[in-house]
Amino acid sequence: MTHPRRTPPHLATPTLERVAPDGHAEFYATVTANFMEADAAGREQLDREQFGTARKLGFRVDGRWVATFDSVHRTMAVPGGQLDVAAITAVTVAGSYRRRGLLTQMMRTALLECPEPAALLWASEPSIYGRFGFGEATTRLRVTGRAPEMAFLPEIDLGTGSVDVLPAAEWLALVAPLRERLRAQRPGWLDRDEGWWRWSCSDPAEWRDGALPLQHAAHFDAAGTVTGYALYSTHAVQQPHGPDGEVRIRELVAADSASYARLWRYLVDLDLMRRIRYPRGERDLPLRDMLASTSSITCEIADATYLRIIDLPTVLGARQYAADCDVAVSIGDPLIEANRGTWRIRVAERRAEVAPTTAPADLSLGIRELSAAYLGGVRLGQLQRAGRVTEHTEGAVGALSEALGWHRMPHCLDDF
Ligand SMILES: CC(C)(COP(=O)(O)OP(=O)(O)OC[C@H]1O[C@@H](n2cnc3c(N)ncnc32)[C@H](O)[C@@H]1OP(=O)(O)O)[C@@H](O)C(=O)NCCC(=O)NCCS
Structure with missing residues (x-):
């Protein structure tokens, strides 16, 4: 042969x-x-x-x-x-x-x-992509909890709705429009058509690691409207001292605090389950603030998506800003020449005007740092203290940092 x-x-x-x-x-x-x-x-x-x-x-x-x-x-x-x-x-x-x-x-x-005008990726190892101008724009919380200890504060309102597990197709028809409606409020979330939903709910037996197939839960409010959902699986484990099962949450999304609270209560209180795992929690996770004992959960910060600004004026023009500013910013870019140089970023009434300038720079940073700060999850001031942003005019980093901030932390639930 x-x-x-x-x-x-x-x-x-x-x-x-x-x-x-x-x-x-x-x-x-x-x-x-x-x-x-x-x-x-x-x-x-x-x-x-x-x-x-x-x-x-x-x-x-x-x-x-x-x-x-x-x-x-x-x-x-x-x-x-x-x-x-x-x-x-x-x-x-x-x-x-x-x-x-x-x-x-x-x-x-x-x-x-x-x-x-921009690229996004999940990195298998955080050290690979910085050299290409990708900045860590979203981070996540890897949440683990001991279910029997996760009592809520007495003032937490669970509303008067309920949670049910539905067949996948029925569930999807109810939750897809809800998620699309909520998407605009959460920087970092990606659009999902039918195919991307199939992708997000994909559940090959080889990936289950002992768990049962994915369950599709929806929260219905008092009027019977769907106001939240969870995608989760359960792994039943019997120990000599009793049941020790684990609830593995892939996604948990809710339109309001009562729906959010009731979805969590449903998952935490599942019989035979003692442990909770939610690897893709948002950085501003409300769960911790609902617990009577915050030590019943552990939240570990991990990297999530990395963003790379390719067309700087288009990308800066796509978002709104939290505060006015007017600064000249020197940008370094290892790959894309058009981004290099000094840009005047003038923010008024939430919108930015971005144009090349010959004025001396008020601050200098790399495209990686600007990409990291773009969604509002990382403060430029923090990167300055880390030695990655240089200020030439006093107050310039603070001004741009304020402008780039946002009231909700960026998050990504989408795998790709
Ligand atoms: C990561 C991977 C794609 C790198 O490919 P590669 O062709 O070896 O990368 P390059 O030769 O172009 O390396 C470019 C630079 O990145 C560095 N680099 C590459 N992979 C790295 C890693 N995993 N960690 C740290 N640095 C890395 C190289 O040392 C090199 O640095 P230098 O320019 O200072 O010498 C490859 O190792 C791989 O396929 N790994 C397994 C799959 C994987 O992790 N893919 C990433 C998915 S997010």
């Missing part, structure tokens, strides 16, 4: 190529192999439906993929507005080809030809 010749990696010259319309399965198999993940049933089909092949690219050697990269258009809520973003995914390089610049070339190609 003869095998096709394989060029040893040190002698190979990988070539940057696009994926043909019929090449999805082969490309996807390389992504899962490079992520060192087992193929989950149905995921290839889902990826094909949601991402297609139009923007997939990568490096090939001897007709095989050795590096992969993909992105897709999404719309993200930003403070007081919406922003088109390229959601980047499937970034992988085969072990034999790592650290020879393949990721750098794929990222440069994708960012320079990106049709959206």
